[in-house]
Amino acid sequence: MVKPQNQFVQYERWYRVSIWSGLFVLCLIPITLAAETDSDQPIAAKRPVVNQPDSNHILTVEELAEKAKESVASVSFAGRDGQQAGLGTGFVISADGLIATNLHVIGEARPITVQLSDGEKYDVKEVYATDRQMDLAVLRIDAKDLTPLPLAEPETLKQGADIVVLGNPQGLRYSVVKGVNSGTREIDGKPMIQLAIPIEPGNSGGPVLDSLGRVQGIVTLKSAVTRNLGYAVNISALKQLLEKPNPVPINRWLTIGTLDERLWKPLFGSRWRQRAGRIMVDGFGSGLGSRSLCVSQEALPELPYEIAVEVKLDDESGAAGLIFYSDENTKHYGFYPSNKSLRISRFDGPDVFLWRVLEEKKSNSYRDGEWNQLKVRLEAERIVCYVNDDQVFEVKDQRYTQGKVGLAKFRNTVASFRGFQVASEIAPYRPSKETAQKILDLTEDLRVDRPPKEELIEEVVKETDQKRAQQALQERARLLKKQAERLQQLAQSIHERAVRDELRALFTDKKEADIDLLSAALLVARLDNSEVELKAYLNQVSSMVNEIQKTLPADANAKAKLKALNQYLFHETGFHGSRTNYYSRSNSYINETIEDREGLPITLAILYMELGRRLGLDIEGVGLPGHFVVRVNSTAEKGELVDVFESGAILSDEAAKVMIVSANSGQFDESFLEAQPKREIIKRMLRNLLNLARDSEDVQSMLRYVETMIAIDDELLQERWLRAVLRYQTGRITEAMADADYLLEKSPEGFDLRRIHEFRNYLETVKQSE
Numbered sequence: 001m002v003k004p005q006n007q008f009v010q011y012e013r014w015y016r017v018s019i020w021s022g023l024f025v026l027c028l029i030p031i032t033l034a035a036e037t038d039s040d041q042p043i044a045a046k047r048p049v050v051n052q053p054d055s056n057h058i059l060t061v062e063e064l065a066e067k068a069k070e071s072v073a074s075v076s077f078a079g080r081d082g083q084q085a086g087l088g089t090g091f092v093i094s095a096d097g098l099i100a101t102n103l104h105v106i107g108e109a110r111p112i113t114v115q116l117s118d119g120e121k122y123d124v125k126e127v128y129a130t131d132r133q134m135d136l137a138v139l140r141i142d143a144k145d146l147t148p149l150p151l152a153e154p155e156t157l158k159q160g161a162d163i164v165v166l167g168n169p170q171g172l173r174y175s176v177v178k179g180v181n182s183g184t185r186e187i188d189g190k191p192m193i194q195l196a197i198p199i200e201p202g203n204s205g206g207p208v209l210d211s212l213g214r215v216q217g218i219v220t221l222k223s224a225v226t227r228n229l230g231y232a233v234n235i236s237a238l239k240q241l242l243e244k245p246n247p248v249p250i251n252r253w254l255t256i257g258t259l260d261e262r263l264w265k266p267l268f269g270s271r272w273r274q275r276a277g278r279i280m281v282d283g284f285g286s287g288l289g290s291r292s293l294c295v296s297q298e299a300l301p302e303l304p305y306e307i308a309v310e311v312k313l314d315d316e317s318g319a320a321g322l323i324f325y326s327d328e329n330t331k332h333y334g335f336y337p338s339n340k341s342l343r344i345s346r347f348d349g350p351d352v353f354l355w356r357v358l359e360e361k362k363s364n365s366y367r368d369g370e371w372n373q374l375k376v377r378l379e380a381e382r383i384v385c386y387v388n389d390d391q392v393f394e395v396k397d398q399r400y401t402q403g404k405v406g407l408a409k410f411r412n413t414v415a416s417f418r419g420f421q422v423a424s425e426i427a428p429y430r431p432s433k434e435t436a437q438k439i440l441d442l443t444e445d446l447r448v449d450r451p452p453k454e455e456l457i458e459e460v461v462k463e464t465d466q467k468r469a470q471q472a473l474q475e476r477a478r479l480l481k482k483q484a485e486r487l488q489q490l491a492q493s494i495h496e497r498a499v500r501d502e503l504r505a506l507f508t509d510k511k512e513a514d515i516d517l518l519s520a521a522l523l524v525a526r527l528d529n530s531e532v533e534l535k536a537y538l539n540q541v542s543s544m545v546n547e548i549q550k551t552l553p554a555d556a557n558a559k560a561k562l563k564a565l566n567q568y569l570f571h572e573t574g575f576h577g578s579r580t581n582y583y584s585r586s587n588s589y590i591n592e593t594i595e596d597r598e599g600l601p602i603t604l605a606i607l608y609m610e611l612g613r614r615l616g617l618d619i620e621g622v623g624l625p626g627h628f629v630v631r632v633n634s635t636a637e638k639g640e641l642v643d644v645f646e647s648g649a650i651l652s653d654e655a656a657k658v659m660i661v662s663a664n665s666g667q668f669d670e671s672f673l674e675a676q677p678k679r680e681i682i683k684r685m686l687r688n689l690l691n692l693a694r695d696s697e698d699v700q701s702m703l704r705y706v707e708t709m710i711a712i713d714d715e716l717l718q719e720r721w722l723r724a725v726l727r728y729q730t731g732r733i734t735e736a737m738a739d740a741d742y743l744l745e746k747s748p749e750g751f752d753l754r755r756i757h758e759f760r761n762y763l764e765t766v767k768q769s770e
Helices: 004-011 061-071 235-243 433-442 454-463 466-507 517-528 534-549 558-572 590-596 601-614 653-663 678-695 699-712 717-729 733-746 753-769
Strands: 014-016 072-078 084-094 098-101 112-115 121-123 126-131 136-140 162-167 175-187 190-196 207-209 215-223 230-234 264-267 269-275 278-285 292-296 305-313 319-326 331-338 341-348 355-361 372-378 383-387 390-395 404-410 415-423 619-624 627-632 640-643 649-651
Touching: 061 072, 061 084, 061 162, 061 175, 061 207, 072 098, 084 162, 084 215, 126 235, 136 235, 162 215, 175 230, 190 215, 215 235, 230 235, 264 269, 269 292, 278 292, 278 404, 292 319, 305 319, 305 331, 319 372, 331 372, 331 383, 331 404, 341 383, 341 390, 355 390, 404 415, 433 454, 433 466, 454 466, 466 517, 466 678, 466 699, 517 534, 517 590, 517 601, 517 678, 517 699, 534 558, 534 590, 534 601, 558 601, 590 601, 601 619, 601 627, 601 678, 619 653, 619 678, 627 653, 678 699, 699 717, 717 733, 717 753, 733 753
Parallel strands: none
Antiparallel strands: 014 215, 072 084, 072 112, 084 098, 098 136, 112 121, 126 136, 162 175, 162 207, 175 190, 190 230, 207 215, 215 230, 264 292, 269 278, 278 415, 292 404, 305 372, 305 415, 319 331, 319 404, 331 341, 341 355, 372 383, 383 390, 619 627, 627 640, 640 649
């Protein structure tokens, strides 16, 4: 007959509780560690000095948490893509850098990182000991003077005793939970401590402390059936493991993504790895300019010879490429893209004074964000550098004439390399112009409604090898893609021009009372969304007016109309100021304010003004600094300020003055209380959008808003200067020069004309180089 206790264990399902790619691991990971040979000795396996409890003083949970905090760590490993794939807990067991955890927490053959309580991160240098059956691992990091947790003596934890578990559940750093030792249970033939305690993913590897602060176990399992139940490996298993460790250096532990040390020698930190024929690198290096090197160990031919590699940067503000004539230390040459330019440099030592940029220039042959081949030809008296087969540098610097070749990265660049070659002569990277043209001629009539025929594939391959045929077609595809982007840009520019023309027409030769403010606001929205139909929203506003009028008698006075307007807008339909997402662009679009019944002070005010105008009320906009309100002139002799953002609340003159003073450097300026012309209201809307675009570094949108502001007010000189800069940043050099010429001709007061002259001269230089 099966005992109830064993029956429970038999039918219960268990989860490992490390976080692994968002999934709970269902079973122990089978890891077999290769035996070390005498020729590849691991770090000396000296027995750690284990801390022992210093008193029999019973600690509160708060005292335990505070005392143990600096000894608890988070342990993570990287997945096959280099990103964090697993996260668990560990704890310090020796002052010289030993960390205990679960084996399943550290993955299999993956880079492991330990983060201590002070936030400092350490790459694991050695897997000091492992026990697959008991799911234990001990890691070594390069740290000293740590505070280890004391390990309890076996059989000192009584059933029913209070316990505390420390860990990182769900990735939350350093969490503390109190529970009870329910007793010892046998799980899969192993004695385990049963914990009456909530266990979550990320707790794996965490210490189980008794009331004296001693480690009694290591958390390893949680129940999939009930929340407050888990299991821990008894501390005696860890002590036995420490008696007979089986150390493995991290370079032997890693098998996935590790560079072949016979072919490559990484220098100065960073993380170099390989996958699918590529070499990838990330992280700051320890050399000059956060430089890190990966030196080829391949034998080099006699001069002259060539080296080449394809490189792709995740961010073009970074720098990575080739090195040559390297002493496998701090001296070498480098050829690499850096911040969208190409550069050849010489490094003569470890500091900035021994670094010389020999030449630097931009190249039209370099393709931002794509794979580019860098090639260097080394001859007895010169160095020639190419990008994608086009020569960019020829230098005759002869400081170094021999040494290793390889790869380099600088700063916090994330880069990928492929196709590294060393040969007396390297074949061209791209197909010849003649071959490329033949391939393009063959594909001229390629149909877009069906895949290419087999016969066409055969004809293309006949012209050259498959790689170059592919390159020629990809080059053509890139060009067509850019042409498509330019066509879309042209279509967008035509749309923007049409909107600006419509908006300009609303203000040209019009009296203030005749300007259609609602249509103007809708055109601002249409600037960013071509699908905004003005007529539909104008009709919707008319319907809203009709709904309000139904509640009014024929002889309703201004006060009754205002009351009905407020009742309808703020109480019946729920229009309100946007507080939770104030800086969303949606709040600046009047159509979305109408649809979502939420907006900024200015968009709500425009709707309020337009509804009021259609009801026969005299309402004007007032642009307080940082807050737009309205003045209702129909209900009081001097008019009342109304804060539409605050559901139509009356704003006293005193409160308005306080707002002006607080936003205007402590000075009161009565002009802020004046009614704003409708043109100024639209310009204010556009400035709001301009600021949002600036905050998100959206240069194209910034230009769009500035262009529109100038379209309705060509006297805006500051905006014209900003437009000149934005036009330059978006490649519109001729247009930027026109703006600079306009400002120089006007010579407005307060402008730095010398700076504008310098900018104009620079633009001329750029234009000549195109």
